[in-house]
Amino acid sequence: MKKLFIAAMLFVGLASFAQDTEQKPARDHKERMTPEQRNEKHLKKMTSELNLDASQQAQIKQLLAERSAKAESFKEARKAKKESNVKVTAEERAAFKKQMDEEVASNDAKMKVILNADQYKKWTALQEERKDKMREKIRERKDDNN
Template sequence: MKKLFIAAMLFVGLASFAQDMDQKPARDQKERMTPEQRNEKHLKKMTSELNLDANQQTQIKQLLAERSAKVESLKEARKAKKESNVKPTAEEKAAFKKQMDEEVASNDAKMKAILNADQYKKWTSLQEEKRDKVREKMRERKDENN
């Protein structure tokens, strides 16, 4: 009886481990894309969702390139701080949050200038849906960790 129970536990453990292995490659694939590839993919998605014309595509492509360059520089700065094991102070965190809010507002204003009223309205609703999905994933991860 003990051997049967141990064999069953071993099987369940291996099956759950195999499921975890199946889920990781999709994440690794996403991380391997270059910033240019991500920008192209994002531009194609926006073009199909918002029916962008050629001029709008050019402007948004430039905006995405600028944004990804800023993100890469912020990632490098964050990585350097993390490697030095220096925890950010409350003031640094507040300054970073303010900087990110300004970036979001700037990006929003630029998109509003590029898109027409209907496209902008649809873009803002898509952004809100995206934020909701991220919040939901964060809640799920928090629940998993607790």
Template sequence: MKKLFIAALLFVGIASFAQETDQKTPRDQRERLTPEQRSEKQLKKLTSELNLDANQQTQVKQLLADRNAKAEKLREARNAKKESGTKPTAAEREAFKKEMLAEKDANDAKMKSILNADQYTKWKKIQEENKDKAKEKMREYRKESN
């Protein structure tokens, strides 16, 4: 009886362990899109949410393409630096933050010139909602990894 009980516990333990290793993190499950695909997806979403006209669509498409191309370059540079094993210094991190902030402000100014006042207000609201969602996902991810 004791051996049977131990065998059953061992079986349940192995079965549950096997299931855990098959599961992927949300980050792994997310599809990898090219910058062009990301731009198209974002443009479709913005067009439906903000009711963009054809002229606005072309301007926003160009803005998104530029922004995603820059982001891809920065991502590649960061990954190359990670692979080399060198961590950025505090000054480099601060410079990167300033660069990102300047880029964000420039994009906001461009969007403000493209969109009308109503659309811009709605766009800013969407940006805030997305920011909140991202923060929540990071909290969940940190809880899972701990």
């Protein structure tokens, strides 16, 4: 009887373990960084990729701080809308998209002023590369969900 009980427990344990490995692993949760930490990391990466001098680093650090503050305010506004359970209208969505496009264009113009021609060209190429990677990740997620 004791052996039968142990065998049954072993079987149940193995069966449940086998099911866990077949399921899709949960997305790895990265450690949350503060906006300042993200900006510092981004600045270091840009410095190494674009060979920025000290003056450019200071200007880009300021630009990243401004961008981060604006992004945080957009995030808070969106969160407030979501919590109030108010549906976003098509006009609001279009206005937000237009505002975001303006922010991107403004950021691009500021980067063009800060960087020299070669650095700017390399920066735009890196931006396109990152966009392509994001699009690929989105496609993968859509394919995984279907």
